[in-house]
Amino acid sequence: MMLEHILVLSAYLFSIGIYGLITSQNMVRALMCLELILNAVNINFVTFSDFFDSRQLKGNIFSIFVIAIAAAEVAIGSAIVSSIYRTRKSTRINQSTLLNK
Amino acid sequence: MKSISIYLSLILHRMDLPGPIHDFLLVFLGSGLILGGLGVVLLTNPIYSAFSLGLVLVCISLFYILSNSHFVAAAQLLIYVGAINVLILFAVMFINGSEYYKDFNLWTIGNGLTSLVCTSILVSLITTILDTSWYGIIWTTRSNQIIEQDLISNSQQIGIHLATDFFLPFEFISIILLVALIGAIAVARQ
Numbered sequence: 023m024m025l026e027h028i029l030v031l032s033a034y035l036f037s038i039g040i041y042g043l044i045t046s047q048n049m050v051r052a053l054m055c056l057e058l059i060l061n062a063v064n065i066n067f068v069t070f071s072d073f074f075d076s077r078q079l080k081g082n083i084f085s086i087f088v089i090a091i092a093a094a095e096v097a098i099g100s101a102i103v104s105s106i107y108r109t110r111k112s113t114r115i116n117q118s119t120l121l122n123k
Numbered sequence: 124m125k126s127i128s129i130y131l132s133l134i135l136h137r138m139d140l141p142g143p144i145h146d147f148l149l150v151f152l153g154s155g156l157i158l159g160g161l162g163v164v165l166l167t168n169p170i171y172s173a174f175s176l177g178l179v180l181v182c183i184s185l186f187y188i189l190s191n192s193h194f195v196a197a198a199q200l201l202i203y204v205g206a207i208n209v210l211i212l213f214a215v216m217f218i219n220g221s222e223y224y225k226d227f228n229l230w231t232i233g234n235g236l237t238s239l240v241c242t243s244i245l246v247s248l249i250t251t252i253l254d255t256s257w258y259g260i261i262w263t264t265r266s267n268q269i270i271e272q273d274l275i276s277n278s279q280q281i282g283i284h285l286a287t288d289f290f291l292p293f294e295f296i297s298i299i300l301l302v303a304l305i306g307a308i309a310v311a312r313q
Contacts, residue, residue, distance in 0.1 A: 029252045045164075054163055054211055057176065061203070068190055071192070072190040082277075092207065097304055107217075
């Protein structure tokens with residue numbers, strides 16, 4: 023019963039993240055919703071590794087890799103957003119050809 | 124009878140706290156997660172939504188402590204709250220403008236369609252979760268494992284596996300982080 027509650031919470035975070043990612047008009051808010059999606063997946067991994075795999079903890083190790091990849095992606099994403107802002111002075115997400123010269 | 128008692132002791136071994144405290148903490152963290160998730164998406168001021176993302180990340184880290192995964196909880200707190208959330212706050216505060224307060228998230232057709240799709244995804248996931256018989260799966264995986272007393276803590280086990288079985292992904296992750304940070308600095312520098 024506890025497993026199902028945690029999985030339902032992670033499914034909720036995932037769907038809220040997808041909704042925010044699609045409907046946000048601001049690039050930084052889209053980055054934040056992407057972090058929500060990755061954290062929902064991490065909750066799933068850690069919960070399954072705790073319930074089914076207490077000997078080898080493969081889910082825990084994969085979630086550490088997901089955290090590292092998310093850190094790299096936030097760094098690159100914020101660099102891209104700041105360079106877009108520097109050239110066009112606007113971060114609306116529907117101007118998608120902004121990095122063209 | 125002996126197998127049932129072993130099964131019950133394995134299930135109860137995970138819950139170190141007494142039952143009501145565990146449930147209360149779970150409800151508390153769950154409500155923090157629900158409100159924080161709504162706050163990230165629905166708040167209009169991007170600084171408020173960045174802070175509510177920080178609340179979500181701290182609640183998830185406490186979830187990991189309740190799930191007996193102390194290393195991932197510490198890594199989440201250090202990396203996500205300490206580095207990634209701060210980087211997002213830098214991005215929010217650096218890119219300021221008066222246009223953000225007009226960013227209303229108006230109820231357009233696209234928003235309604237997306238909320239319909241996301242609600243259907245959520246409902247299908249919830250029905251799949253509630254229809255699966257998890258205790259049958261626990262039973263079949265438990266009977267394959269040797270039941271021993273764990274003398275090694277969680278962090279030590281993760282360290283052992285990272286150093287022996289998962290050494291190659293570990294090195295690749297370090298190369299990926301190096302390349303990503305050099306690329307981010309090169310893009311942001313001009």
